[in-house]
Structure formats: C-alpha cells, structure tokens
C-alpha cells in the first residue's frame with residue numbers, strides 16, 4: 001500500500017466505524033439482532049416440549065393456563081406480588097379491586113390479570129437478553145406461547161430498563177381507579193430505592209416496624225400528596241378486594257423485595273452482556289476495516305467490557321442497597337420456600353439465606369450468580385466479574401463501595417460460592 005492511499009483507507013475506516021457504532025446502539029442491528037435471533041430460555045424450551053408432546057398445559061376453569069404454566073416452569077405460587085396501578089399492558093383489566101398478579105423464579109416472570117386475554121411472560125435469555133411472550137387465555141388443544149416484541153419493548157426496552165430489553169418495576173401514586181396521578185411523580189424501583197418510595201400502586205402484605213412505604217393506598221390528591229397511613233403493616237387484604245380470585249391471598253413483602261432485587265440484577269446482566277457483545281463486534285469491524293487482527297483485545301475494547309463488568313459486579317454485591325431499619329416479615333411461605341431452594345454448603349449456608357433485619361440477604365451476593373443468565377455471559381466479561389469479585393471477597397480490593405461487606409461476610413460469601421458454584425475458576429479454590 002502506498003502512502004498516497006492512506007487517507008482514503010482512513011476515511012473508509014471512519015465511515016465504517018461510525019456505521020458500526022450507530023447499529024450497535026440499535027437492538028435490531030448487529031450484534032444483537034433482537035427480532036431475528038431465536039431466543040433460548042426456559043419458556044422457549046417449555047414450548048419445544050409442548051410441541052414435542054412431552055408436556056401438556058392443563059386448562060383451569062377459574063385461572064386458565066396460569067396454574068399449569070407456573071408448575072411447568074417451576075415458579076412458586078408463593079412468589080405472588082399484586083400490583084393495582086394501570087401501568088402495564090392489560091391496563092383496562094387492572095384496578096385496586098382487580099390487581100394484576102406477578103410470579104417469578106430465577107429465570108422467568110409471569111403476569112396474570114383476572115379475565116385477561118393473555119398471560120404475559122418475560123424470561124432471562126441467553127441470546128436476546130430478555131425475551132417476552134404471551135399465552136392466550138383460551139382453552140385450545142395445543143396452546144402456544146407466542147414470542148412478542150414491539151408491543152412489549154415500548155415499555156420493556158425504555159429508559160425504565162436502561163434501554164435494553166428488561167424488567168420494569170415502578171412505584172406510582174394511583175387513584176381509586178388505579179390510574180397513576182402523574183402530577184405526583186413516579187419512581188423507578190430497584191434494590192437501591194429507599195423503602196419509603198416503594199410500592200405505590202402495589203399491595204404489600206407483611207410487617208415492617210416503623211418503616212413507611214407507599215403501598216396499599218389509593219391517593220386522593222396529587223399535590224400535596226396524601227400521607228398514606230392505612231397501608232402500613234397490613235397482613236390481610238380481604239377487605240380490599242376478593243382475594244379468592246387469586247392463587248393466594250398474599251402480596252408478600254419479602255417476595256416484593258426479592259422481585260426488586262432480581263429485576264435490578266437481570267437488567268444489569270443484560271446490559272453487561274450487550275455492552276460486551278457490542279464492544280467485541282466493534283473490535284471485529286475494526287479488524288476487518290484495518291485488515292489487522294491483534295492477539296489481544298484492543299485497550300479501548302477491553303476498557304468498555306471492564307466498565308460494563310464493574311457495574312455488574314457492584315450490582316451483584318448489592319452496593320448501595322437501601323438498608324432496612326426494622327425487621328421485615330412476610331405473610332406467606334415465600335421466604336421459607338425461597339431460602340429452601342439453596343444450593344447450600346456443608347454448614348447449611350446459601351446465598352439465598354435471608355437477613356430481613358438490616359438488609360435483604362444475610363450474605364449480600366445475588367443468588368443470580370448461580371443462574372444461567374450469569375453463566376452464559378460472554379466469557380470475557382464473566383471472567384472479569386469473577387476475578388474482581390475474588391479481589392473483593394479476599395480483601396484485596398478495599399474500596400469504600402464494598403464497605404458494607406465486613407471481612408467476615410466476605411469470607412463467608414467466598415466459602416459459600418466455592419462450595420456451591422462448581423464452574424468457578426481454579427484460583428478460587430486455593
């Protein structure tokens with residue numbers, strides 16, 4: 001190549017790069033190709049079994065496919081959380097007298113409305129981050145769980161989710177019909193949200209001492225907002241609506257806390273995975289444009305990936321978690337059943353062990369490190385997160401952000417992980 005040609009080559013490279021960056025921000029472009037990529041998650045696998053005739057979904061006169069669907073996906077009924085604000089897809093079906101019910105486990109979330117046209121699902125996905133589905137609530141010979149895209153992403157890949165396909169939890173000030181009083185403001189909720197901002201538009205059953213929250217209340221005025229006092233430490237919803245219309249009479253406060261933690265982590269996992277895939281794709285476009293393929297990742301690529309990994313690490317270790325200032329106790333078997341899922345080490349400890357006095361987990365490290373969504377992250381970002389987690393847990397990293405983890409807690413988390421997570425790198429076992 002002569003030097004005379006260089007400017008043209010450079011210009012071409014720059015154009016290519018601009019195009020690459022532009023497409024990378026778009027879910028339909030490379031490397032995500034959201035709609036055209038076949039999802040791979042617990043729901044797509046269930047549908048394959050239904051297609052193969054290995055599993056049948058049973059129809060229930062009262063709840064349609066909901067009970068059978070939950071059972072097939074191993075989603076506990078005790079995870080039920082009830083939301084009565086008209087903030088989601090089947091708005092017209094939702095009100096304080098007919099709340100929407102949500103159920104979840106580590107891999108999937110299920111939404112149900114009384115007399116709803118569909119059951120809604122969102123699943124952690126190894127290929128597309130989060131995949132969305134609906135199952136029509138009509139009794140047919142071969143029910144099909146249909147993948148849904150545009151109708152869901154309007155809300156589920158928005159500023160509420162950090163612009164990746166993900167989960168939404170909001171806290172609003174609903175009126176008697178369930179309409180959010182937008183003039184009062186709304187909050188996006190994650191595990192860092194203070195207790196007093198949570199659960200506007202949700203039912204909450206359980207006790208929580210003198211901590212205040214916004215749940216179990218319909219708001220009369222927008223501004224100044226009324227001070228809720230009828231919704232605190234509520235343990236029975238039967239005066240509010242017909243609880244017999246739901247699988248359980250609970251909207252357990254512990255289930256809500258776990259839901260809010262999990263959705264935070266699931267979204268962070270998708271963000272880290274997408275940022276990494278985009279950085280690698282950009283690197284590959286650079287290689288092609290420059291006709292060059294270095295052995296090591298370019299520093300800028302590595303920087304982008306590590307940056308994404310650092311955010312995920314902080315999320316997994318619950319940095320910035322809003323503290324509990326009094327004991328929280330639910331009304332259902334949720335806490336017990338959730339903790340019983342393990343896995344446990346020989347001393348009976350598990351990342352799922354709950355604290356509920358000062359924070360959610362006894363050992364603040366998300367149980368989702370044991371999930372497929374974590375294990376299936378691109379190697380380079382997962383390896384970075386694990387290396388850095390090891391630094392924190394062994395005390396090598398003493399940054400202030402991890403001050404909530406005492407030396408003893410770090411050691412305990414390390415021991416539990418080593419005992420329960422077989423896929424850890426060998427360095428962890430020394």
Ligand code: HEC
Pocket residue numbers: 083085087088089100102109110111120121122132133134148151152153154155156166167168169170263
């Ligand atoms: C108008 C905005 C909106 C649309 C459209 C929407 N959702 Fe949601 N979704 C929400 C909000 C807000 C929540 C949080 C709970 C609530 O307020 O009801 C939510 C929660 C959920 C949940 C519980 C866990 C999670 O992922 O946050 C599922 C499952 C769900 N939606 C599925 C779907 C599916 C499937 C579609 C498309 C067929 C869809 N949603 C379309 C707003 C929307």
